[in-house]
Amino acid sequence: MDQLLLVLLVMASAMAIVAILLTRSRRRALAAGLPAPEPRFAVSTEGMKICPKCGMGNLWTERRCSVCGSALR
DSSP: OHHHHHHHHHHHHHHHHHHHHHHHHHHHHHHTTOOOOOOSSOOOOTTOEEOTTTOOEEOTTOSBOTTTOOBOO
């Protein structure tokens, strides 16, 4: 059990370090005036209904907005 706990702690520490390095590089890029990087994964909005009141994307099967509750077209 002690070895498993040690492995988990090492993995969590490594993930925290990677997250810190990524946020630092993003902050430096924004401070230097570089454009924000493009996301690596595409987001599909096909078949989504956009709420006319709040702008939230909802599933095409929904009749009411999941955020504000207004009627969708």
